[in-house]
Amino acid sequence: xxxxxxxxxxxxxxxxxxxxxxxxxxxxxxxxxxxxxxxxxxxxxxxxxxxxxxxxxxxxxxxxxxxxxxxxxxxxxxxxxxxxxxxxxxxxxxxxxxxxxxxxxxxxxxxxxxxxxxxxxxxxxxxxxxxxxxxxxxxxxxxxxxxxxxxxxxxxxxxxxxxxxxxxxxxxxxxxxxxxxxxxxxxxxxxxxxxxxxxxxxxxxxxxxxxxxxxxxxxxxxxxxxxxxxxxxxxxxxxxxxxxxxxxxxxxxxxxxxxxxxxxxxxxxxxxxxxxxxxxxxxxxxxxxxxxxxxxxxxxxxxxxxxxxxxxxxxxxxxxxxxxxxxxxxxxxxxxxxxxxxxxxxxxxxxxxxxxxxxxxxxxxxxxxxxxxxxxxxxxxxxxxxxxxxxxxxxxxxxxxxxxxxxxxxxxxxxxxxxxxxxxxxxxxxxxxxxxxxxxxxxxxxxxxxxxxxxxxxxxxxxxxxxxxxxxxxxxxxxxxxxxxxxxxxxxxxxxxxxxxxxxxxxxxxxxxxxxxxxxxxxxxxxxxxxxxxxxxxxxxxxxxxxxxxxxxxxxxxxxxxxxxxxxxxxxxxxxxxxxxxxxxxxxxxxxxxxxxxxxxxxxxxxxxxxxxxxxxxxxxxxxxxxxxxxxxxxxxxxxxxxxxxxxxxxxxxxxxxxxxxxxxxxxx
Amino acid sequence: xxxxxxxxxxxxxxxxxxxxxxxxxxxxxxxxxxxxxxxxxxxxxxxxxxxxxxxxxxxxxxxxxxxxxxxxxxxxxxxxxxxxxxxxxxxxxxxxxxx
Numbered sequence: 001x002x003x004x005x006x007x008x009x010x011x012x013x014x015x016x017x018x019x020x021x022x023x024x025x026x027x028x029x030x031x032x033x034x035x036x037x038x039x040x041x042x043x044x045x046x047x048x049x050x051x052x053x054x055x056x057x058x059x060x061x062x063x064x065x066x067x068x069x070x071x072x073x074x075x076x077x078x079x080x081x082x083x084x085x086x087x088x089x090x091x092x093x094x095x096x097x098x099x100x101x102x103x104x105x106x107x108x109x110x111x112x113x114x115x116x117x118x119x120x121x122x123x124x125x126x127x128x129x130x131x132x133x134x135x136x137x138x139x140x141x142x143x144x145x146x147x148x149x150x151x152x153x154x155x156x157x158x159x160x161x162x163x164x165x166x167x168x169x170x171x172x173x174x175x176x177x178x179x180x181x182x183x184x185x186x187x188x189x190x191x192x193x194x195x196x197x198x199x200x201x202x203x204x205x206x207x208x209x210x211x212x213x214x215x216x217x218x219x220x221x222x223x224x225x226x227x228x229x230x231x232x233x234x235x236x237x238x239x240x241x242x243x244x245x246x247x248x249x250x251x252x253x254x255x256x257x258x259x260x261x262x263x264x265x266x267x268x269x270x271x272x273x274x275x276x277x278x279x280x281x282x283x284x285x286x287x288x289x290x291x292x293x294x295x296x297x298x299x300x301x302x303x304x305x306x307x308x309x310x311x312x313x314x315x316x317x318x319x320x321x322x323x324x325x326x327x328x329x330x331x332x333x334x335x336x337x338x339x340x341x342x343x344x345x346x347x348x349x350x351x352x353x354x355x356x357x358x359x360x361x362x363x364x365x366x367x368x369x370x371x372x373x374x375x376x377x378x379x380x381x382x383x384x385x386x387x388x389x390x391x392x393x394x395x396x397x398x399x400x401x402x403x404x405x406x407x408x409x410x411x412x413x414x415x416x417x418x419x420x421x422x423x424x425x426x427x428x429x430x431x432x433x434x435x436x437x438x439x440x441x442x443x444x445x446x447x448x449x450x451x452x453x454x455x456x457x458x459x460x461x462x463x464x465x466x467x468x469x470x471x472x473x474x475x476x477x478x479x480x481x482x483x484x485x486x487x488x489x490x491x492x493x494x495x496x497x498x499x500x501x502x503x504x505x506x507x508x509x510x511x512x513x514x515x516x517x518x519x520x521x522x523x524x525x526x527x528x529x530x531x532x533x534x535x536x537x538x539x540x541x542x543x544x545x546x547x548x549x550x551x552x553x554x555x556x557x558x559x560x561x562x563x564x565x566x567x568x569x570x571x572x573x574x575x576x577x578x579x580x581x582x583x584x585x586x587x588x589x590x591x592x593x594x595x596x597x598x599x600x601x602x603x604x605x606x607x608x609x610x611x612x613x614x615x616x617x618x619x620x621x622x623x624x625x626x627x628x629x630x631x632x633x634x635x636x637x638x639x640x641x642x643x644x645x646x647x648x649x650x651x652x653x654x655x656x657x658x659x660x661x662x663x664x665x666x667x668x669x
Numbered sequence: 670x671x672x673x674x675x676x677x678x679x680x681x682x683x684x685x686x687x688x689x690x691x692x693x694x695x696x697x698x699x700x701x702x703x704x705x706x707x708x709x710x711x712x713x714x715x716x717x718x719x720x721x722x723x724x725x726x727x728x729x730x731x732x733x734x735x736x737x738x739x740x741x742x743x744x745x746x747x748x749x750x751x752x753x754x755x756x757x758x759x760x761x762x763x764x765x766x767x768x
Binding site for chain 1: 687690691692694699760761763764765766767
């Protein structure tokens, strides 16, 4: 079978799964729906492997395939096809998306078992996988926008999955609105591209772009900035990031799949995909890298003080995506995509372990109340530790190789770009501290109440169904993670999923050891060979020096975390007192929510209120009531004729005819 | 005899019918007067047919008779329905369509 045939199958399975599960919720038991959901994505992964094997049979230069099912629109110079492009970049994304999705579906199979919305959950989850695959396989900008909007919807539906929870539904709306801001940017960028080049097709656009634009010409910079708007909204970069921490209201598998491993990396993919355009607009690429750097530092500092377990990991996700954005913006495409992959592994793992702990805590996410889970849940704790090690870039774990490769490339590019290396290492220190802050606060120590109960009785606490954020009582049927909670220790499917991810998080980095194998860079090379930045390669020795620095920083960070939270537990309180202003800034998340509220929401509301009071009341109401008054007045004038007396009508009729006859008589004579 | 007299008779019949429609209040009489007006029209049509010398006017008169028969059916049906519902058989009191 050809590569594209496999790719169409990859798209078809999750779509079929989503529709079948969605339609059969009355007739099929939830267990079978779950198996179907896992199988659909699993088959998609197998087809992706088939496509990869077929692709590897061809020489590296010719590994780019397009295929078209039919025309969307073909008129007046517009030529939009339902076509896909399979090249090493999209192949790589498809493998990461389907692979991680399969494991997370497997985890959800156990985690959501007692939820009433089981069918709905798997239908949405399969739909999300389909949309994400459509996004990465799209062969033109129109199909990209379709996939882009679909994943936005899937994200909204899954964040608001527990729809009786007011916090969840408002978080869903927030995510959707901010994503739509990004969609507008992407759509306008596509429009500008079409206006300048006259095509939406990737191949045509990238081939013609160098002839059409000169470097840093206004239009191309505008196009790239608009693309960045889309990428930043989807990938939760400053200042469009505020939806991601709130999105943690959704079920934990959703956080693992959409808000850590796949959807939020769509922005990284977009920048890598349009690297030809960014190559022509170095200014935009630099802005993008700087925002990535700012995000990774800001998010890292917030993660230091978050007391909500899932939100802390969410800020860590933003920070790691910042690294990827820096990578693909400065030209370290292979390294950026490599970090995307390893991050998908260890962050999905971290979320799964956190989900298991949160389930054991009866849905409470506050790390101040957690302790002693090492004794209560050994399996989860080991995997949480593995995920944190990889996140902290501990030597020889996957995060170690991928993060340092981006920073090493920035150093090799030299000059202005060295600030990304320095900033990145500061970020790495923060990463190590905050990831091990979570570890040291949750795992060791005396077991908390819930952990104690787990050790003593072997099952989990059944707390009052209360929303931890607002304290309001919740409907245990819908709008709460079910009356029972599922932790990884007790479900085989969750254990398998976490074990596989744990293995990948530990050893996934070995596919790209500098100077040894470089599998991913070599695989992606044909896609990026046209970029002038591709020739910059750090020498292997420099790479290993970078790795050494990174390793030292990681161990230093872990040591600091150990000092603050285990050896001298009073330190955080002292630091909090000493650095009060900084602490307040971090705890309030750098006041981004307040700033957006002040700069965007309030002015928009004020304009709306003004318009409703003046324009709506005077002009619109005036026009509408004016029209009805006119009709009513005209009716009032003629209603007198309708007396209801039949004989009066007859008289009018006769009189009228007589008058007409008289008139014609006079005229004719 | 001159053909114009037929037209005069037709005009007289029409005027009588129209006056009846205008002055009488009973729906039955109004219906009768309407028939009178229609037949005045028929008489005029046949007269014109004779004057012109072809049969088209006579055919027209036949069609008018059919229409008149239909109209009587509907009109009498209405009157019977009004009577059954014990409404006044007086067109001046039946003024529910006043604007």
